Amino acid sequence: xxxxxxxxxxxxxxxxxxxxxxxxxxxxxxxxxxxxxxxxxxxxxxxxxxxxxxxxxxxxxxxxxxxxxxxxxxxxxxxxxxxxxxxxxxxxxxxxxxxxxxxxxxxxxxxxxxxxxxxxxxxxxxxxxxxxxxxxxxxxxxxxxxxxxxxxxxxxxxxxxxxxxxxxxxxxxxxxxxxxxxxxxxxxxxxxxxxxxxxxxxxxxxxxxxxxxxxxxxxxxxxxxxxxxxxxxxxxxxxxxxxxxxxxxxxxxxxxxxxxxxxxxxxxxxxxxxxxxxxxxxxxxxxxxxxxxxxxxxxxxxxxxxxxxxxxxxxxxxxxxxxxxxxxxxxxxxxxxxxxxxxxxxxxxxxxxxxxxxxxxxxxxxxxx
Numbered sequence: 001x002x003x004x005x006x007x008x009x010x011x012x013x014x015x016x017x018x019x020x021x022x023x024x025x026x027x028x029x030x031x032x033x034x035x036x037x038x039x040x041x042x043x044x045x046x047x048x049x050x051x052x053x054x055x056x057x058x059x060x061x062x063x064x065x066x067x068x069x070x071x072x073x074x075x076x077x078x079x080x081x082x083x084x085x086x087x088x089x090x091x092x093x094x095x096x097x098x099x100x101x102x103x104x105x106x107x108x109x110x111x112x113x114x115x116x117x118x119x120x121x122x123x124x125x126x127x128x129x130x131x132x133x134x135x136x137x138x139x140x141x142x143x144x145x146x147x148x149x150x151x152x153x154x155x156x157x158x159x160x161x162x163x164x165x166x167x168x169x170x171x172x173x174x175x176x177x178x179x180x181x182x183x184x185x186x187x188x189x190x191x192x193x194x195x196x197x198x199x200x201x202x203x204x205x206x207x208x209x210x211x212x213x214x215x216x217x218x219x220x221x222x223x224x225x226x227x228x229x230x231x232x233x234x235x236x237x238x239x240x241x242x243x244x245x246x247x248x249x250x251x252x253x254x255x256x257x258x259x260x261x262x263x264x265x266x267x268x269x270x271x272x273x274x275x276x277x278x279x280x281x282x283x284x285x286x287x288x289x290x291x292x293x294x295x296x297x298x299x300x301x302x303x304x305x306x307x308x309x310x311x312x313x314x315x316x317x318x319x320x321x322x323x324x325x326x327x328x329x330x331x332x333x334x335x336x337x338x339x340x341x342x343x344x345x346x347x348x349x350x351x352x353x354x355x356x357x358x359x360x361x362x363x364x365x366x367x368x369x
Contacts, residue, residue, distance in 0.1 A: 005038040005040060006039045006086060006349070006352060006353070006356070007040045007083070007085045008040065008041050008085065008086045009042045009043075009044065009084040009088070010027070010031065010041060010087075010114075011043075011044045011088070011093055012027055012044075012045060012088075012090035013092045013093055014027075014045055015027050015031075015043045015057065015060060015065055016045060016056075016067075017054045017056060017057075018054075019050065019053075019054030019056075020050065020193050020223050020224060021092075021193070022193075022272075023116055024243075025273060026171075027043070028057065028173070029172060029173040029344075030171060030344050031060075031062060031063050032060075033171075033173075033340075033344065034348055035062040039349070040063075041063035042064045042066065043060075043065045044068055045065065045068070046068060046070075046094045048094070054240075056242050056244070071095055071098055074102065078102075081102075081103060081106045081107055082108055083109075084109050085109040085356055086109050086112060086352045086356060087103050087109065087112070088114050088145070089103055089113055090113075090114045090115075091115045091116050091117045091118075091121055092116075095132075096132025097130055097132065097133060097134045100133070101137060104140040109356060110143065110352060110356045110359045111143075111355075112144070112145055112351070112355060113141040113145065114168070115144065115147060116147050117147065118147050118267065118270070119267035120263045122263075122267070125160075135160055135161075138156070138161055138162050141162065142163060142358055143166055143352070143354070144162040144165040144166070145166055145348070146166065146167055147168065147169060147170060148267050148268075148270045149292065150268050150269030150291065151269075152165075152269065163358070164351075164354070164355065167269075168344060168348060168351065169339070170271060170272070170273040170276060171273070171339055171340055171344035172277050172280045172339060172340055176247065177250075177276075179251065179283075180247055180248055180251035184252060184253070184254050185217065185219070185236075185252040185253070186217045186236070186253045187217050187254050187255065187316050188209070188218050188254070188256070188286065188316060189252070189253035189256045189257065190202060190206055190218075190219070190220050190222075190256065190257040191221045191222060191246070191256070192221075192222045192272075192274065194223070194226070198259045198260070198261060198262075199229075201260075201288050202220070202257075205286065205306055205312050206220065206235070206257055207231070207232060207235065208309040209312045209313050210232040212309060212313065213313055213316070213317070214233070214234055216234060216316055216317075217234055218234055218235040219235065219237075219253070220235060220236075220237055220238070221237075221238035221239075221240070221249060223239055225237070247281050250277065250281040251281055253283055254283075254324065255284050255286050255324070256274075256278045256283050256286070257285070257287070258274055258275055258278075258285050258288065260290055264290065265289075268290050268291030268292040268293075269290075269291065269292035269295070270290065275297070275303075276340075279297075279334065279339070280335050280336065280340075281332070283328055283331075284304065284324055286304045287303055287304070288307075289305050293305070297334060298334075301330055303327075
């Protein structure tokens, strides 16, 4: 007998707008696949002007989406929160500590914190920065769902008292992210919002190669880059690429670049969603190095790891087209085999059922999937 569908409330940074954040694309892929498993999802999003001006999914077909103005507005959803089988609060939710307390006091089912920014979150906590999470409320979440795996999970349980820290990597919507037959515009592209700690790596792995290879073409797409950056003439700047255009953007690149936040490099085991998106499109990736990447993708066969401009230029200039295409196919096969939204939705269901059983004081059912 199959387990009953779950009623889940998600309070997240954004589902309606992908502008300036990676949360929306993550939630979209995951929740669409989760709903396809028969579950009911209500997504509550804080109504803020910067997302209101850039809403590219105001009416998702796979879940209910509701906006709330402030903490008082969230109170209007207290009954839904109370009766849900599970309530998930995401990282970077405005006034997240107060939201978390309200959820933990109200929910009768399981509670979860979904950290799409785990290393950044823990670095903030070490500094005493409790922007959206505090050490005091971590033990009150029945499960801590983390974008970061590896040793960080043990740390969350030992140091911060999480009753259950579980890896839940990002994923990709394999139905949408596919290879496309479009002309190549760039030899190397990068898609990502500006971040000060990523910029030195972008400088080393894209801007310096661009300066040294004026015959090659590059692109950097994403918002919030400061006006003072000196872009080489062969680097095309694109302010924003909406998710609907991501596959075409990747497909127009011979290679694409993955650059990891500094806190995530230190923690390791923190793949970016861009790895899986580009991979599902069959576009070879050049990436910076961090612990655990080899557990996800095979260096030299499915991904190229680079420390500096020399390695980047060697790939761009010397890899035969047949080898580049073969790497793209191998990467796509690995992503489709292990890192799709359907894979993550099954993992999420297992984690939530385990947390629901704990909250009810019952042993978790084996094989509930």
